[in-house]
Amino acid sequence: MAASARAPVDASRTVQGVSVAAASRSPLTEFLTPPEIARLTGLSVRTISRRLVQAGVAPVGRAHRVPHYRRSDVTDLLIPLRSAQPYRVAIAHRKGGQGKTTTTFYLARELAAKGQKVVLRDTDSQQSLTDILDGLGARRDEFGRRAFLKRLVLVPDGAPLPFRPDVELIDTPPALDDALPGIRRADGVIIPMLIEYQGVMALRWMLEYLRATRDLQPSLCVVGVQPTRLFPRRQIQARFMKEVQELCVAYEVPLLNPIVEDASVLSFAMRGHLWRPLAQRVLDLARAQAGAGAPEAEDAE
Ligand SMILES: Nc1ncnc2c1ncn2[C@@H]1O[C@H](COP(=O)(O)OP(=O)(O)O)[C@@H](O)[C@H]1O
Numbered sequence: 001m002a003a004s005a006r007a008p009v010d011a012s013r014t015v016q017g018v019s020v021a022a023a024s025r026s027p028l029t030e031f032l033t034p035p036e037i038a039r040l041t042g043l044s045v046r047t048i049s050r051r052l053v054q055a056g057v058a059p060v061g062r063a064h065r066v067p068h069y070r071r072s073d074v075t076d077l078l079i080p081l082r083s084a085q086p087y088r089v090a091i092a093h094r095k096g097g098q099g100k101t102t103t104t105f106y107l108a109r110e111l112a113a114k115g116q117k118v119v120l121r122d123t124d125s126q127q128s129l130t131d132i133l134d135g136l137g138a139r140r141d142e143f144g145r146r147a148f149l150k151r152l153v154l155v156p157d158g159a160p161l162p163f164r165p166d167v168e169l170i171d172t173p174p175a176l177d178d179a180l181p182g183i184r185r186a187d188g189v190i191i192p193m194l195i196e197y198q199g200v201m202a203l204r205w206m207l208e209y210l211r212a213t214r215d216l217q218p219s220l221c222v223v224g225v226q227p228t229r230l231f232p233r234r235q236i237q238a239r240f241m242k243e244v245q246e247l248c249v250a251y252e253v254p255l256l257n258p259i260v261e262d263a264s265v266l267s268f269a270m271r272g273h274l275w276r277p278l279a280q281r282v283l284d285l286a287r288a289q290a291g292a293g294a295p296e297a298e299d300a301e
């Protein structure tokens with residue numbers, strides 16, 4: 001259904017002093033209600049409301065008791081990635097215990113909350129990610145797929161895909177040789193790391209390796225170095241952060257905002273908001289690759 005067929009806007013509605021009717025005269029309506037977002041995306045109002053809460057998007061105001069959202073705040077829900085291929089990201093580092101599996105899980109949750117269809121790959125023979133999903137009650141089917149959410153499914157290699165994914169996240173084992181197949185099939189790589197002496201040493205080697213092998217996979221994008229488990233008041237970590245910063249400048253890779261140590265991460269019970277900025281970055285890169293970055297005309301359903 002074309003957007004022009006949507007219900008006429010109540011001329012008396014104002015949100016934050018702006019007339020909704022006036023805003024609606026522009027080609028892109030500035031404010032949207034959950035039913036309007038539902039019509040544009042084909043999702044139910046309930047799903048939309050839940051996603052908006054999960055994504056931490058607050059309404060700008062209410063008119064006639066109906067919450068109104070700024071269109072620019074909900075574009076993640078409105079624009080699916082239109083690409084035949086998913087954007088593939090390997091989460092890799094040549095060291096264990098750096099937060100690879102944790103990052104894979106929470107990043108996936110954040111991407112799913114942003115409306116993306118996400119496939120997880122567990123290429124670590126220890127199967128930590130698979131175990132975590134099993135422990136959290138993911139539904140297992142005859143192909144060994146684990147459905148954690150409707151849009152978030154772990155798929156073993158060789159099993160059919162449950163849907164056409166927007167993003168594929170590949171959790172990798174700590175030994176670099178074993179992680180290589182995962183990195184080689186990815187468009188981008190995220191390097192989670194602990195802010196400590198060994199973490200910095202391992203990062204240097206990892207970046208050196210990626211630089212030395214750049215010719216093998218020139219299109220591989222380093223999404224970023226993702227510091228994890230930062231204790232903001234720990235002085236020693238400030239020193240290591242400086243070294244990480246210098247390394248990232250020297251190797252010309254982005255350094256992402258650190259993720260702090262948080263007790264609720266340990267139980268895998270949180271929703272994963274600490275990984276929200278990383279999810280946004282992955283989404284931006286995926287959109288750029290899919291060529292969906294250009295402003296769109298009014299969506300058709
Ligand atoms: N931000 C965080 N706060 C608290 N614990 C964390 C955080 N990130 C990771 N962890 C914990 O660190 C440990 C190692 O993380 P994991 O993701 O398994 O590392 P890897 O996959 O690199 O071996 C896990 O016990 C995980 O719960």
Ligand SMILES: [Mg+2]
Pocket residue numbers: 100101102124128172
């Ligand atoms: Mg792991």
